[in-house]
Amino acid sequence: MPVTAAAVPLPLFPLHTVLLPGAPLGLRVFEPRYLDLVSECGRGGGGFGICLILQGEETGAPATPAAFGVEALIEDFGSDRGGLLALRVRGGRRFRVAGVQVRDNGLLVGSVHWCDAAAAPAPRLRPEHAVMGTLLGELLEKVGGEYASANLRRLEEAEWVGWRLAELLPLSDAQRLALLQEDDPHRRLDCLLRWMDE
Template sequence: MPVESLPLFPLHAVLLPGAALGLRVFEPRYLDLVRECGRAGHGFGVCLIIDGEEVGAVASAAAFGTEAVIEDFNTGDDGLLTLQVRGRRRFHVHKVRVRDNGLQVADVSWCEADPVEPLQPEHGLLATLLHEVIDKVGGEHSKAPESHFDDAAWVGWRLAEMLPLENAQRQVLLQTGDPHQRLQQVLALLPE
């Protein structure tokens, strides 16, 4: 399994494949990261912070994360750089180095892409729930083609993104490789 180098942006949030996330960037190490990604045309890794804070000292992050691809950037009212990123591929961290500026760079291997597989009958209720959530919340997924609601991976990721889950619960779902098993875990998280 080939290993690649990926700069990390640890957060108190879990970025899921296909999900959008807004970031404010002001620390020099992360401004460097954005410049580097812009020049090289690649993304960076977002991992959930296990111990530590987003600002200041280097934080310990989860061993699984999601590649973030910059879709848009701007300057906020406060003069800080704002990014709109989207989760792409999941990865597993093998080793982390810390540069002199405090930026963490990881050796990662990419997780297998989710296969496009139809929902199993026992998960049909989850597609209905997702329709209801999207009807209530709206947003970018309200224009999704109906075929997406029969794709086990897409339904699982969107529910993990939109349901009021704890970061630790989202992290478990992120680390689950099989879309049907992920849906089973989402089902177990729903109130009776």
């Protein structure tokens, strides 16, 4: 697995959902530990990690996060109708959690290794996955929104096609987590093909 040599600290926001690379996610923030996290990100200009909760809840005592997650980069923020902080984040790099510490305020901080190689060339779809690019093109046409202006050349990129299908298809959190743990974009597409046939 291609990971960085040294682990880096990353504050974690465990959720009952899986954030995928490139995918948007809306969050409502009200617990003091997560308000502190957002302030810290604002001061430092960085992101935080989102991991699927394996045991526990989103509020209260620190939950047990999955060993793999995705960096959340804040794109926009404001207040919802109830006056709570509302964030719009987008998935960035994948990471593997090597260890976790709990701060006094209950915030989890992971010691993480980044999984994705920097500036690696985007692998192209293989012939056996061409149907996946076609399917994604049809889905994007129906979904519209931010995808209405997607660059159609990306439909030839194995990694982008895999992540967008994983985002749009009705997969379970366990399936999305399995894809996060897979480094090879072609094997991710193999998994998606197998699940679609089941």
